[in-house]
Amino acid sequence: MFNIQYSLFNIRYLLFQVRNIFLFIRRFSVFILFLILQIVSLYFLFTYNRSHRAKGLGFAGGITSYFNSKYNLLENFLTMQEENRRVHKLNDSLMNLLNTNFVIVDSGATMALDTLNKDTSGHMRRFVWRSAQVLYSTASSDKNYLQLNRGSSTGIGDDMGVFSSNGGLVGKVINTGENFSEVISLLNVVNKMSVQLKRTGSAGMLSWEGKSPQELTLKNIPKTDSVKRGDTIVTGNYSLSYPPGRLVGTVSKVLRDKASNFFILKIKPTANLTNLQQVFIVENVNQQVQKELDKQTQDMVEKKEALNE
Amino acid sequence: MSDLVRNIIRFFLIVFLQVYVLNVMPHLHQLITPYIYFLFILWLPFYIKKGWVLILGFLLGMSIDYYTMTPGLHAAASVLVAFLRPIVINLFAPKDATELSYKEPSPKAMGWTAYLLYALILSFCHNAYLLLLEWISFGSFIHFLMKIIITTAISMLMIVIAELIFPRKLKFRSNTA
Incomplete structure (x- = not known):
């Protein structure tokens, strides 16, 4: 008898406590929401990998990319002339390298490099150059990034180099979406x-x-x-x-x-x-193989060291 | 135009202004980073619930963050502004009838001095918190302090210009007036 009463009292006491908790939450709901949102944003900020972002060009990235490409149309219209001049200059320098500019003195066969991985003379291709357009880039921040209009569907992958239309280094691709990619610029304090x-x-x-x-x-x-x-x-x-x-x-x-x-x-x-408009993206064809080799070597050395100890 | 439609349009306009004008502006000086997007929170109506201000602040910050590739940085700062806004309004807004006849915080509703103090406190808090988070990952302390002062000055300048260009005469329709 006593036991039942005691347990009933206990349950009522517990309910009272639960009610108190709810009252507390209602009283401080705004502050609690504030704390939750702060924690969420700080979590995003500090778990975000500074040079390699694991995810992000998903749904929201698609929306920003859409607006960026619209904005780019307008910007192109205003700045195309300057860009034209640069591209023309580069074209000019390439024109001078054409085979037809030279007389072949030697009677032997002419050598041609084509886009195949290997040609008959034993040359192996190491780098592939692709052109891309800059959709959005910032310059006033400490950490500047560019967004390009090509992504994994057109052969762009992480860790590819990016060069400007006059041949100077711009940065490195750090994140690729299906149709867009993000580049970390040289103007970024975390870039070394x-x-x-x-x-x-x-x-x-x-x-x-x-x-x-x-x-x-x-x-x-x-x-x-x-x-x-x-x-x-x-x-x-x-x-x-x-x-x-x-x-x-x-x-x-x-x-x-x-x-x-x-x-x-x-x-x-x-x-x-x-002021970047057109850029080149350079792919190292052997990057995967080189990286794997590097990793295998490291593993091997580690194993040997473990055996020696 | 209803308040909802007005604020939705304002949200997009202010995000585009920040992202496509101020962020892509040519580099002026290392201490100058113009921020004005939190003006959206400053201009929200008086009657809006505190919880909603926080959620809108978070959405605003995240939409800026997706462009600058800094997830959470601007969101944290604008949530702070959204949290402080009702407190600062309680400090400065007159308690009499003006609060009932005006919808939004503006120089007309609060008076220039009170409004500027309201904007100054909030933009200082925003910039100080944002730059503090940036400074944790990179930079020197003196540089950080200088940047807070200059960035706040520029934010204030732009807020005043915005007030002069867009004088908002938003009164509640009432039978007393």
């Missing part, structure tokens, strides 16, 4: 990449400090090198994304870091990064 000084061949680290779009920073060039204003900076030999020896920029300022044995060089990028 290895480049080299053309004259001496020494490699350094290129980054952006977020100050002027005309000024990138190159570190780790040793003071034993002779560096002058106007020296050319090209893409490094060891990248899986970019063909080696492509233009990146020219040295605009040489600073000596007193604390170390390295220069701090200010680089003026060759590509006009704040």
